[in-house]
Amino acid sequence: DAKTTQPNSMESNEEEPVHLPCNHSTISGTDYIHWYRQLPSQGPEYVIHGLTSNVNNRMASLAIAEDRKSSTLILHRATLRDAAVYYCILRDYSGGSNYKLTFGKGTLLTVNP
Amino acid sequence: GAGVSQSPRYKVAKRGQDVALRCDPISGHVSLFWYQQALGQGPEFLTYFQNEAQLDKSGLPSDRFFAERPEGSVSTLKIQRTQQEDSAVYLCASSLAGTLDSPLHFGNGTRLTVT
Numbered sequence: 001d002a003k004t005t006q007p008n009s010m011e012s013n014e015e016e017p018v019h020l021p022c023n024h025s026t027i028s029g030t031d032y033i034h035w036y037r038q039l040p041s042q043g044p045e046y047v048i049h050g051l052t053s054n055v056n057n058r059m060a061s062l063a064i065a066e067d068r069k070s071s072t073l074i075l076h077r078a079t080l081r082d083a084a085v086y087y088c089i090l091r092d093y094s095g096g097s098n099y100k101l102t103f104g105k106g107t108l109l110t111v112n113p
Numbered sequence: 114g115a116g117v118s119q120s121p122r123y124k125v126a127k128r129g130q131d132v133a134l135r136c137d138p139i140s141g142h143v144s145l146f147w148y149q150q151a152l153g154q155g156p157e158f159l160t161y162f163q164n165e166a167q168l169d170k171s172g173l174p175s176d177r178f179f180a181e182r183p184e185g186s187v188s189t190l191k192i193q194r195t196q197q198e199d200s201a202v203y204l205c206a207s208s209l210a211g212t213l214d215s216p217l218h219f220g221n222g223t224r225l226t227v228t
Contacts, residue, residue: 030213
């Protein structure tokens, strides 16, 4: 599986934008970039995904570099409820019709009031 | 609407006991995944079902771990003769389709503690 590299932790202030980086220099042409987050004592929650173009949804925006070797998850106005571990994942075909997610350690985002 | 439901939420087992963990996926979801999450780590893949077929069990750590989804909906993860190293949160996820762009919906997990 192609690997991703994320900072271990980041801090932000409430109501400010947050840019969470992810490097994936060995990405292949068929890998989708997925972002999930995990709040304390909960299961991971889907945030956003993309292939080549930038994507926006109600939760966040995903900016993908032109060479696809890096991406950035953008939270436009951080709230205290956005404090979580954010996982950047490359999702590819793993055989047996399995498109599993392979999680790394993610980035722990702290939001200061 | 209802999300993925897992039960029990917490389970304490004495070493050597058998446990069964249940997952109720979102209705109509074809794909079902089980993950294991140790404290401070990201979730680790255990096994994958497409409907009732178990297509990938490469992540199951030993033959003490067994999963089934006999009717293509509810799934059970069974751990026989539990050991202390089995203590973890067990997460179930479902997705509508088994495709690269189909998001996974996770339950809140079962926290297993083996004493």
